[in-house]
Amino acid sequence: MRHFLYAAAAVAAFATPVAAETIAITGGRVVVGDGSAPIEGGTVVIRDGKVVAAGATVAIPSGARQIDATGKWVTPGVFAGFTRLGLAEVDAVNGTNDKSGGRSGFSAAIDVAPAIDPFRSPFAVNRAAGVTRAVVAPEAAGNIFAGQGAIADLGADSNPVTKARAFQFAEFGEEGAASAGGSRAGTHLHFRAMLREAQDYAAGRGTFDDDLLKAEDAKALLSVLRGETRLLIHVEGANDMLRLMELKRDFPAIKMVFVGVSEGWRVARELAQAGIPVIASALNDLPATFEMLGATQSNIGRMKDAGVQVAIGMINDRDSHQLRYTTQYAGNIVSLQYVPGATGLTWDEAFAAISSVPAEIMGVGDRLGSLKAGRAADVVVWDGDPLELSSAAITVIIDGVEQPLNNRQNRLRDRYARPTEGDLPKAYDR
Amino acid sequence: MKSNLRWSILAAPLALMACSNAEGPKTVSATPAVKPTEKAPAPFPSTYKAYPGVATAIRNVTLYDGEGGKIDNGVVFMSGGKISSVGGPDTAIPAGVNVVDGTGKFVTPGIIDIHSHLGDYPTPSVEAHSDGNEATSPTTPEVWAEHSVWPQDPGFSRALANGGVTALQVLPGSANLMGGRSVVLKNVYARTVQGMKFPDAPYGMKMACGENPKRVYGSKGRMPSTRMGNIAVNRQTWIKAQEYKKKRDSGKEYTRDIGMETLAGVLDGDISIQNHCYRADEMAIVLDMAKEFGYKVSTFHHAVESYKIADLLRDNDVCSAVWADWWGFKMEAYDAIPENAAILHNTGACVIIHSDDENQIQRLNQEAAKAQADGRRMGFNISDADVIKWLTYNPAKALGIDAKTGSLKAGKMADVVLWNGNPLSVYARPDKVWIDGALMFDASNPKIRPVSDFELGQPGEGDVK
Numbered sequence: 001m002r003h004f005l006y007a008a009a010a011v012a013a014f015a016t017p018v019a020a021e022t023i024a025i026t027g028g029r030v031v032v033g034d035g036s037a038p039i040e041g042g043t044v045v046i047r048d049g050k051v052v053a054a055g056a057t058v059a060i061p062s063g064a065r066q067i068d069a070t071g072k073w074v075t076p077g078v079f080a081g082f083t084r085l086g087l088a089e090v091d092a093v094n095g096t097n098d099k100s101g102g103r104s105g106f107s108a109a110i111d112v113a114p115a116i117d118p119f120r121s122p123f124a125v126n127r128a129a130g131v132t133r134a135v136v137a138p139e140a141a142g143n144i145f146a147g148q149g150a151i152a153d154l155g156a157d158s159n160p161v162t163k164a165r166a167f168q169f170a171e172f173g174e175e176g177a178a179s180a181g182g183s184r185a186g187t188h189l190h191f192r193a194m195l196r197e198a199q200d201y202a203a204g205r206g207t208f209d210d211d212l213l214k215a216e217d218a219k220a221l222l223s224v225l226r227g228e229t230r231l232l233i234h235v236e237g238a239n240d241m242l243r244l245m246e247l248k249r250d251f252p253a254i255k256m257v258f259v260g261v262s263e264g265w266r267v268a269r270e271l272a273q274a275g276i277p278v279i280a281s282a283l284n285d286l287p288a289t290f291e292m293l294g295a296t297q298s299n300i301g302r303m304k305d306a307g308v309q310v311a312i313g314m315i316n317d318r319d320s321h322q323l324r325y326t327t328q329y330a331g332n333i334v335s336l337q338y339v340p341g342a343t344g345l346t347w348d349e350a351f352a353a354i355s356s357v358p359a360e361i362m363g364v365g366d367r368l369g370s371l372k373a374g375r376a377a378d379v380v381v382w383d384g385d386p387l388e389l390s391s392a393a394i395t396v397i398i399d400g401v402e403q404p405l406n407n408r409q410n411r412l413r414d415r416y417a418r419p420t421e422g423d424l425p426k427a428y429d430r
Numbered sequence: 431m432k433s434n435l436r437w438s439i440l441a442a443p444l445a446l447m448a449c450s451n452a453e454g455p456k457t458v459s460a461t462p463a464v465k466p467t468e469k470a471p472a473p474f475p476s477t478y479k480a481y482p483g484v485a486t487a488i489r490n491v492t493l494y495d496g497e498g499g500k501i502d503n504g505v506v507f508m509s510g511g512k513i514s515s516v517g518g519p520d521t522a523i524p525a526g527v528n529v530v531d532g533t534g535k536f537v538t539p540g541i542i543d544i545h546s547h548l549g550d551y552p553t554p555s556v557e558a559h560s561d562g563n564e565a566t567s568p569t570t571p572e573v574w575a576e577h578s579v580w581p582q583d584p585g586f587s588r589a590l591a592n593g594g595v596t597a598l599q600v601l602p603g604s605a606n607l608m609g610g611r612s613v614v615l616k617n618v619y620a621r622t623v624q625g626m627k628f629p630d631a632p633y634g635m636k637m638a639c640g641e642n643p644k645r646v647y648g649s650k651g652r653m654p655s656t657r658m659g660n661i662a663v664n665r666q667t668w669i670k671a672q673e674y675k676k677k678r679d680s681g682k683e684y685t686r687d688i689g690m691e692t693l694a695g696v697l698d699g700d701i702s703i704q705n706h707c708y709r710a711d712e713m714a715i716v717l718d719m720a721k722e723f724g725y726k727v728s729t730f731h732h733a734v735e736s737y738k739i740a741d742l743l744r745d746n747d748v749c750s751a752v753w754a755d756w757w758g759f760k761m762e763a764y765d766a767i768p769e770n771a772a773i774l775h776n777t778g779a780c781v782i783i784h785s786d787d788e789n790q791i792q793r794l795n796q797e798a799a800k801a802q803a804d805g806r807r808m809g810f811n812i813s814d815a816d817v818i819k820w821l822t823y824n825p826a827k828a829l830g831i832d833a834k835t836g837s838l839k840a841g842k843m844a845d846v847v848l849w850n851g852n853p854l855s856v857y858a859r860p861d862k863v864w865i866d867g868a869l870m871f872d873a874s875n876p877k878i879r880p881v882s883d884f885e886l887g888q889p890g891e892g893d894v895k
Contacts, residue, residue, distance in 0.1 A: 092641075092760040122758065238889070266889060285588055285895040286553045286788055287885070294889035297592075321758045328796065331856030338850055339859050340874050342894040389799040389856050392807060409757070409767045412737075413808060417769075419740045419777060426738075 020049035020400025024060040025381060028069030033076040033355035033370035035348050044074055046377035049400035054371035067395060069381050075351065077132025077154075077378035077398065078327060078386075079369050081279040081358040082232075082259050082313030084320040085134040085152055086116035086123060086160060091320060096120075099320065102141020108194070108224075109216035110147025112138045113164035118157065122321050124407035127154040129324035130386065130393035132378035133162065133368055135279070135313070135358065137232065140171040142179050144190050148220055149232070151362060153378070155398040166362060167230040167257070168220060173240045173291050184240065188247065195251065198222045227253035230363065232279070234259045234315055237291030238266040245274045257361055260284075260315050261303075262295040268306035277361040278303065279313035282329035300333055300353070301343030311358035312350075330354050331387035350387065376400075474576060476627035478616055480843075480866030485509035487523040488848055491532025496539035496822035496837030500815040506537055508844035511867035516838045535861060536852055538818050539837050540596025540617075540845030542825040543791050544704070544751050545731050545784035548586055549579030549600050549615075549623070553788060554884075563603035564610065568647050568654060569667050571635060572689030573610035575602045579623040582882040585788040588895055590617050591871050591879060592792035594847035594860040597628055599829055601636045601731075604706040605646045607654070607664050609636035611692055612704055614829055618865055619880050632830040634728065635696055637664075639707035639716060640762050661715060668723040671697060702728035702830060708762035710738035717746055729828045731784060732756075734766035740777035749780035749828045753790070754797040754804075771798075771820065772805025775812055782824045794821050799854035814854055843867075 023046050030042030032054055043058040044051065052061075054074075060066065089096035098115035116136055126134075132154050140146035151163040171179065172187055180186035194212050201218035213221065223229040235241055235258050245267075248256055257277050258264070262284045264271060271278065280303070284295045303310050312329055314322070330353060336344025345353060359369025368376050377400040384391035396403040415429050422429070486508055493504035495516060505521035507514045515521055523529060550562040561578035564570045579600055589595040595617050602609035613623070614631035639660065648655030654663050671693035677684045678694060695701035703720070707713050707730045720727050729749040730736060734757070736743055736750035743750060750770075757766035771781045783798045785791035802817045826836025835843045844867035851858035863871040872878035881892050 088758075090758055090761055090764055125757075263889070283789065283792075285592070285792075287584055287888070288553050288555050290554055290556075292554075293885075294893070296890055296893050296895050298894055318756075318759070322755070324755075328800075328856060332793075332796075335857040335859055336894075338857065339894060341876065387856060389796055389854065390803040390806075392803065412765055412767050413769045413773075416737050416740075416773060417808060419738060419773065 020046075020377070021402075022047040022061055022064045023067060023397070023400070023402075024064040025067045025069050025074050025379065026060070028072045028074035028381065030054055030371065031073065031075040031351055032372060033352055034372065035352040035356070037348055038073075042074070044371055044379060046379065046397065046400050049377055051371050051373055051375045051377050051379075053373055067381065072394070073382040073384065073386055073391075075380050075382065075386055076355045076370050076375070077380050077396065078130050078323070079355050079358045080126075080131050080134040080314070080323040080326050081311040081354070082315045082319065083134045083136055083323055084139065085126070085136050085154075085323060086118060086120055087112060087136065087138075088122075088320040089120045100139040100141040101147060102139075102143060106147070106214055107143035107217050108145040108147060108168060108220040109214065110138055111165055112136055112147065113150045113161045116150060116152055116160045118155075118160035121408050122323070123154050123160070124156070125321070125409055126323040127156065127396055127398075127403055128393065128405040128407055129327075130380040130382065130396060131323045131326065132380065132396065132398050133359070134323060135166075135362060137167075137169040140169070140175065140179060144170050144172065144176045144180050144187055145194065145217070145221070146171065148229070151364060151368075153398055155401060156404050162368070163364065165229065167232045168224045170231060170233045172233050172235040172244060173237055174289055175234065184243075188243070191247065192250075195221060195225055198225055224254060225251065227255050230255045230257055232257045232259050236260045236262040236289065238263040238294065240291060241267050242270065245270055245276065248274065248276075259313060262292040262299065264308065265296065265299045265302035266294050268303045268308055271303065272307035277309035277311070279311045279315075279358065279361060281315060281317060282312045282333055297332065297336060298343040301336060301345055304345060304349065305343060309357060309361060310353060311361050312353045313358070326354050327387050328389065331389070334387060347387065474574075474624055474627075476629045477622065477624045478618065478620065478627055478629055480511045481618070481868035481870070483508070483511060483844070483864065483867035483869065485524070485527040486530060486864070486867070487527055488530045488532045488537055488846075489519070489523065491535050491537045491848070492852075493537045493838065494815045494818040495839070496819060497839070498813070498815050498819050500813070504537070506838055506846065508846060508864065508867045511844055513838055513840050513842050513844050513846075515840055530848065530862070532848060534851070536849040536858070537838070538594070538847050538849065538853055539822040540835065540847055540863065540865065541594045541794055541821045542829070542836060543589070543595055543598040543785050543794060544729060544782050544825040544828055545786045546589075546598040546600050546791055547603065547786070548589065548598065548788060548791070549581065549583045550575055550602070552580045552583030553585055563605040565603075565605035565646050568606050568643055568663055569608040570602075570606050570610050570689065571608045571692040572687075573602060574613065575600050575611060575636075576613035576623050576627065579613065579615070579626070581620055581623055581626060582884045584882050584885050585791070586617055586619060587880045587882060588788070589791045590863055591860065591873075591895060593794055594849070594853075594863055595791060595794070596845040596847070596863065596865045597826075597831070597835060598791070599634060599704070601634070601704060604636070604638035604642045607638055607643045607660055608667065608693070609638060611635055611701070614831060616865060618870060619882060628831060632700060632702060633692075633695065634702045634704040634829065635692055637703055637705040637716075639705065639712040640709060641760060642706070657712065661719060664719060665722070667693070668719070672723065696725050697723065699726070702726075702828070704729055704731060706731045708732055708734050710735035714739060714742060717742070717748070729782065732786065734763050734770060736779070737767065737770045737773040738765075740774045740779045743774070744777055744779035747780070749782050749824060750774055751782040751784040751825070751828070753786075754783065754800040768801065768804040769808055771801035772808065772810045772812060775805070775816070776810045780824055780828070781820045782828060783820045784825075795853040795858070796856060799856075802854065814852070817854060
């Protein structure tokens, strides 16, 4: 029986997605994801791939398939704030690793969208853990501009990209300096010079030179310069953030988002004033580098208290494979509320930091990231508190389509639940 | 006692011939000849002394004893640096001692991480601090991790305050087949590494299977460049170790070789083998190699495929030190599954949750909880008390310090964590941590929070972390 089920599920995983159903999920503790308190015994109705309504008094459309979530939690899917999902199957096996395109000779023009492979196993593994959307960024190599990232969905289909060229990604701080000649002075000079070249390119000036940019790179940067494409910048240290905020004054149209931000609490007031949102690494608390001397897990709570818009991300932290850590990280930030002197988030705020807030920061909050009417129907039913270690996703819906939760890992699990061979070698056991 | 024998060095100027072949460990030049009857004291002895504590009883607490036992509404009483008594609500508490009300809280033995590089790969992670791999020869049994440990690593304080870690094994890295001696530390800051060394803890020796040694040396155009090369170099080296041991035991004069001393210590059974090994098939080969040369593997570390041979590991009495769910970062980690620990436990094999990471050492309790939950979903119900054993008694036993720490038993070191909630919940953190009965962390008292020299005068000094 088990064998049959797997075969069926495997077919579903690679078939064209079935049409989105009308579904009513009833009786659960409903978390809208916008920071509001959970609704006990709520109903979530989805139709045509969108959320119709979520609340305590929602009518169930006739003909809707009903999912009984009594005793369960119902939430928007986890929106992983900063990842390299789909860009690697095995990080250390080069042929499967598409994170960095730096040796291509291009920089800002690099577009990760075609490299995001939904058949790579991190899709299925993290989908089963309730992650439904992810910000996917390229890695920088030899240039402060890494290229254009995407927003992806984790649906079991062949179209992973929700929004291509959703942002440009750049490295500042130590890593940026290393690729800009070895000094932060070089980082700022490169930044200004490349943007100037992009402007020259747009003006069709004969003065345009391609010392730093190819024409394709210039086009990509123009979109950043005009504020059409967000600029996500990896920056950890307080001084680097202050200097970037100064830089922003010279390029007021650029929509900056800071990523990593270990010392954000030290400049939280300035970040709030500048209106710069952050996608923060939740649990950095060690001086891993000299730009992270002030790292503390209370960083997110302190920034939030200062009025900064904060989502949780996981830059350079197993970010191609372990998106499933996102809920654990959010739970840890909640736990800080119970530690004397520490600053965390409330549960409701923490869940928003892994659902609606990253969507809003990326400019897609009207389409994704919560159970408000009109959002894409990314809904997860959990067997307990989704931030708790003992809980699991039991139903995952993406764009209104219920997803298979099988993957390579649970095939291996079932083969070796009893490790000793039976009548045939393990290779026959499937 | 055997531990004295370990240091009874017999040496003489009998040249370096034993190790003159290419693949042998580098031989350090002859040290002064010692007559066979002379005994050298243990070098770099521990100078750790327990800090003063006050007799303290924690009552009304949920208590996991580290050996699979659970007591509701329990009492643990510590005095003189030791556990004095552990029991239910009727346990006598002497008058006049410090009493901590544990209502709503949990007590466990101090967490023990069997796989850490704190100190030898400290933060900040700058090149000048990179002291964990003597990657200049595939076999370096002559190096000792303690000689790389920087006692000012800020990571020790995070492991204490967020992870409740009271003891840890610091290992050399895995570039080499034989990476050198490990050291077991008390998680107590000291001016010197000697001041952190766990008194009389046996040494371990790090070995490594698989990708790392063959990559590091293969890329230098030398042996080993394959898995078969890995095993060949190991076996050749063990043969030399057997010859060395024979000479040493012959009563005749011979030249000391500190690498060979470590290997002979392994063959004597005094130094445990701590073997980095991911793949099941390689573990099975290592077990046969150990039988060939007459040594025992204490623990396979990072053993992501242990679940495939859980029966073999159980039958050979070898522990698996594992992560909950690391996977896919390298080829030999491709078949890692989150149910690894649960399948091992269910098969009757020894499970340890380890970190190998300065961040996850702060959350070993959470990693164990995830592994437990993954087990439950496949029908293996492992009790909370058994899961705590993965973090306490099992690593203590694998390190040979289980008679002293790793569980809450009268007479053992008072290495105790009071958690502000169930340690298998994401919402729990250490409230207080005692090491040898001394209060070394108190979440309510910023003065009882260690700050390493490195962090003094820096942004965030003494901050909650």
